[in-house]
Amino acid sequence: MCKDSEVPLYREETGWRNGLEERLYLEELMQRQPCVFGRATTCWRGHVNEDTQLVIKDSWEYEERPEEGVLLKEATEAGVQNISRYYHHETVCVGAAIDGVRNNARKGLQDASGRNPFQQRQSAISESTTSSVTSGHESLLNAGILHRDISIGNVLLNEAEDDAFLIDLDLAIKINREKASGAPSKTGTKVFMAIGVLYGEHHSFMHDLESFFWVLFLVCVHWNGPERPSETKAEYENWNYKNTVELADIKAGKVIHTYRFNEELDSKVTSYCEALIPCIQQLHEVVFPDGKRWLTEDRRLYSRMKSVLENAIEALEV
Structure with missing residues (x-):
């Protein structure tokens, strides 16, 4: 080595x-x-x-x-x-x-290269990153493949920073597979895992869509903009060291009450990312309707999330 x-x-x-x-x-x-x-x-x-x-x-x-x-x-x-x-x-x-x-x-x-969103050079914050990779995830699902590891490290911007794409199919599976993949039952990057996955539920595309929500949330509480150091916040850093059930309970506690979640956004989101708070609030409403997790699969969640993200893009461009 x-x-x-x-x-x-x-x-x-x-x-x-x-x-x-x-x-x-x-x-x-x-x-x-x-x-x-x-x-x-x-x-x-x-x-x-x-x-x-x-x-x-x-x-x-x-x-x-x-x-x-x-x-x-x-x-x-x-x-x-x-x-x-x-x-x-x-x-x-x-x-x-x-x-x-x-x-x-x-x-x-x-045949692709890019950079992590934290490394982007342009000053504009782009929800198109999340919108693009959500579309990519749906396109991958339509091809019969479930990603299962949505995380900040697996989302890259292209060199022009006007589009984004997903990488890393190490933990992906064919949806119609006849046997287990060999990956652990709780699959993904822990801090971005959906609550249900942390509890040990069978991994579905709905869990990956929830992971996109946690990616955007954690970016917004850490990122101070291009070429500036990200903030280190002990509360979220400690998520790395919690066991999966503890972390699931923590996440569930954050999303169950909308008013408390909104208070956390107001106090924890960096000043650079404040413009994204309405977007995160609206995503919270569709990913956790009435503060509850989705217990059944619904492909319409893709279009609902993309609609929120596209509306946020238009609002920031005004």
Whole structure:
């Protein structure tokens, strides 16, 4: 293992795609996930030629889970919108055999790059980010794939910062699968998980839509704008250390009473994000009608959430 400072900023790799040898140029380390237990995901920015810019992802994977590359390929072939596009994936091998040490490591290439919303350079706050990825999630669902890990780290802005897309299908599943995915029953990034998932309910698209609500809420209580440090608030940072049932109880307590939730928005949302408070309040009304969780699936929640977000975009543009 080497430190980020020891990783070469530019190097060449040779691989095979569609039976043809192809040279890949790695330009920049985008992300390395530090961990003792986990997938140790590392992402590079690179290219094959001037017209083909790529993101290269190296990670460990459990063999019993669906391959992310296969799911991403299916999504790309189905024309799914606002999802990172598939280019190539493969299992790491030494010679003709799978590496006995890294037998669960796979390399994936995606024909898309972008930046985390916290890293955006423009000063405008864009609900189009959430609206775009909500549309992407619905498009993915229409292709028979459920994402199951909606989080701030899996939402990227494009380089022009006028659109957004979802990444990372590591925990995604085929909806009509005949056996379990191998992922834990409580799946996702904990602080963004829906209340029902934290309680151990079967994961549905309704839970992912609730996660979009928590993403926007947590962005607004931390983000101070481009090129300014985000605020650290102990109350929400502690969510990382709660067990899932405790966190579910905390979240349920926040949304059950509308007036208390509105008071929290007024006191906790950063001054930079104050303009988004009406949007979050309206999302609260559709995601938690009368302060209650949805217990049945309703595809109309997609259109209701997008309507709120699109109206908020228009209001900010006036």
